[in-house]
Amino acid sequence: MLAVSRHVVEVRPNCSLSWRGAVALYLWVCAISLSIALVFAWQGYWPVLPFAGLELAVLGGALWVSMRRGDYREVITIHDNHVIVEKGTKRQRQRIEFSLHWARVNLRSAHASSHSSRLAIGSHGRSCEIGHCLTESEKLGLARRLRELIGGADQTPARWLNEDRTDNAHR
Amino acid sequence: MSHTAEAHHDDHHDAPTGIKRWLFATNHKDIGTMYLVFSLVLFFIGGAMAMVIRAELFQPGLQFVDPGFFNQMTTMHALMMIFGAVMPAFVGLANWMVPLMVGAPDMALPRMNNWSFWILPVAFSLLLSTLFMPGGSPAGGWTMYPPLVMQTGDAFPFLIFSVHLMGMSSIMGAINIVVTIMNMRAPGMSLLKMPLFVWTWLITAYLLILAMPVLAGAVTMLLTDEYFGTSFFNAGGGGDPLMFQHVFWFFGHPEVYIMILPAFGIVSQIIPTFARKPLFGYDSMVYATASIAFLSFIVWAHHMFTVGMPLAGQLFFMFSTMLIAVPTGVKVFNWMTTMWKGSMTFETPMLFAFGFLFLFTIGGFSGLMLGITPADFQYHDTYFVVAHFHYVLVPGAVFAIMAGVYFWLPKWTGHMYNEKLGKLHFWLSAIFVNVTFFPQHFVGLAGMPRRIPDYATQFADFNMISSIGAFVFGASQLLFVYIVWSCVRGGEKATQQVWEGAEGLEWTVPSPAPHHTFEVAPEVK
Known part of the structure; x- marks a missing residue:
């Protein structure tokens, strides 16, 4: 999911499940799976129970990892002279700063035809990959938008030519 | 999702190439491709075992094998086809298509996805290695009933361990699909x-999550009975071998639907495309799928009517089995109504979907016959059962997989396959699958038992026909490999939409889906 304000672009992964929904889903699966396993255990076939528990632990872990994606953010702030990229979760956030007039937006296609492209902002040998959690269409849209906002090393960003247009949300 | 913040050299983060690309694959398309190739290989290994079976049954008497x-061949054929061919093929299709269909960049847990695939070659290498062990490979049937399975030689622990690995792979795949879709x-x-294929896979994944621990527990109890002195199923120690059948089929019947629900999903994508009409009764299709899934947990004992159940039990399981015909009928009628007055064309995917609809229904009807308790007393463990489940699994599940492959192949490769050869493949498959399995109804009804290498001469003619059908059906699948291979190598360029009537997010990306490129942001109608 992608949202752009005048000078701030925020990239966040799409999460169609709320935490409450995830907990409800997990408890629902646990209730059914453990009911089945407990009936077998009650009949004396207890080895079903640890396997059910193990599996539910993996499911819980998978849901947790996936839900934590929702905390991930990439915030690209474009100032008059520099571009700041902040990415990570609330606990772990990394910050990289580039000079606006040297920064380049680079969208490179992958070696393998079935892989996704890679979008990065970079300058002076440093680069920072962004938009990893986006679909290809969104990545292309983001690249297009960032090129408008940042421009290449040898060009004036479009935003300086037409300031008002950048106010529109990209998506 | 990447947490990589900074790279001083861009190339450092590029995807690996060569063998590493596949070994460390996290891309859903690469993993989907690996699943599909793996399942094709196992399809031929399991098919070769079927050829051994049919060669031996070509005429009465013992000709080729002891x-x-x-x-061993009947047991391994089933294990290869169920766990190695059909299930991985559906997981492969899910890997390729589910993220594209729901507009996700990849599966939710790409590394776990890699692991769940790479467990499979290990599991099947272990299982196949048992062919060379003292005592040979498992020979007690894929159902692993004790005490017969306890007579397996050195292969026994390998069987249990490989089943555990297959289960682990399935569970991880299922969890990944649930989390991705949700x-x-x-x-x-x-x-x-959501597209019906996504819905059917979501429900299938729940079935896997609920059923697999039961299988894992069951085979573990076999292991402890054999090596650790427990007596879960050992009558000599106070256990009950019959309970294994209950435990196994509590897993086993949902497993049947695990192998057919995604097929329903594929057909539900294909028929509207080639009928150029929206799917009739979308909501009822979803509810029918969920109903079938629920019912699959309360019908297990119809596999064991002859063990001596109380009358109440027989009646319950008979009527609950009959109930499955209702949601299945909803599906069949919805597919037919979708086609009604549609602007139909019959390209290869539609031919396979149509073949599925017609022939799967035959398998469904013979299933209804088997669900009638008094009739089942006659049919149980005869070739009629073999005919029934092969109608469900070959022109059912396998035809749906092939339909799906032809349907999505242009999207995967960017090339159209050879339509003439595709149609030839369909007609050869459709004709000879019937030549193979239809006569088995007759020999079954006449009393020929399953899982025997020799038989009374009265069954000779139909067995010969069946074997000829199997040989030609098997050989015609080589044509499938050629068609897929030549499509991967080149051919007419596929358009973005590929099929005139195709709808859905997956058809809004170019063909091949190189960078899953959406020209515009995914828009869900």
């Missing part, structure tokens, strides 16, 4: 806007 090896759908894609 009875012990024959039993948490990574594009904005606007509510549950009741």
Whole structure:
């Protein structure tokens, strides 16, 4: 999911499940799976129970990892002279700063035809990959938008030519 | 999702190439491709075992193999086809298509996805290695009933361990699919806007999550009975061998639907495309799928009517089995109504889907016959059962997989396959699958037992016909390999939409889906 304000672009992964929904889903699966396993255990076939528990632990872990994606953010702030990229979760956030007039937006296609492209902002040998959690269409849209906002090393960003247009949300 | 913050050299983060690309694959398309190739290889290995079986049954008497090896072949054929061919093929299709269909960049847990695939070659290498062990490979049937399975030689622990590994792979795949569908759908894609293939896979994944621990527990109890002195199923120690059948089929019947629900999903994508009409009764299809899934947990004992159940039990399981015909009928009628007055064309995917519809229904009807308790007393363990489940699994599940491959192949490769050869493949398959399995109804009704290498001469003619059908059906699958291979190598360029009537997010990306490129942001209608 992608949202752009005048000078701030925020990239966040799409999460169609709320935490409450995830907990409800997990408890629902646990209730059914453990009911089945407990009936077998009650009949004396207890080895079903640890396997059910193990599996539910993996499911819980998978849901947790996936839900934590929702905390991930990439915030690209474009100032008059520099571009700041902040990415990570609330606990772990990394910050990289580039000079606006040297920064380049680079969208490179992958070696393998079935892989996704890679979008990065970079300058002076440093680069920072962004938009990893986006679909290809969104990545292309983001690249297009960032090129408008940042421009290449040898060009004036479009935003300086037409300031008002950048106010529109990209998506 | 990447947490990589900074790279001083861009190339450092590029995807690996060569063998590493596949070994460390996390891309859903690469993993989907690996699943599909793996399942094709196992399809041919399991098919070769079927050829051994049919060669031996070509005429009465023992010709080529001894009875012990024959039993190994029937057991291994089933294990290869169920766990190695059909299930991985559906997982492969899910890997390729589910993220594209829900507008997600990849599966929710790409590394676990890699692991769940790479467990499979290990599991099947272990299982196949048992062919060379003292005592040979498992020969007690894929159902692993004790005490017969306890007579397996050195292969026994390998069988149990490989089944555990297959189960682990399935569970991890299922969890990944559940999390992907629940948490990574594009904005606007509510549950009741998801393509039917996604819905059927979501329900299948829940079935896997609920059923697999039961299988794992069952085979573990076999192991502890054999090596650790327990007596779960050992009558000599106070256990009950019959309970294994209950435990096994509590897993086993949902497993049947695990192998057919995704097929329903594929057919539900294909028929509207080539009928150029929206799917009739979308909501009822979803509810029918969920109903079938629920019912699959309360019908297990119809596999064991002859063990001596109380009358109440027989009646319950008979009527609950009959109930499955209702939601299945809803599906069949919805597919037919979708085609009604449609602007139909019959390209290869539609031919396979149509073949599925017609022939799967035959398998469904013979299933209804088997669900009638008094009739089942006659049919049980005869070739009628073999005919029934092969009609469900070959022109059912396998035809749906082939339909799906032809349907999505242009999207995967960017090339159209050879339509003439595709149609030839369909007609050869459709004709000879019937030549193979239809006569088995007759020999079954006449009393020929299953899992035997020799038989009374009265069954000779139909067995010969069946074997000829099997040989030609098997050989015609080589044509499938050639068609797929030549399509991967080149051919007419496929358009973005590929099929005139195709709808859905997956058809809004170019063909091949190189960078899953959406020209515009995914829009869910």
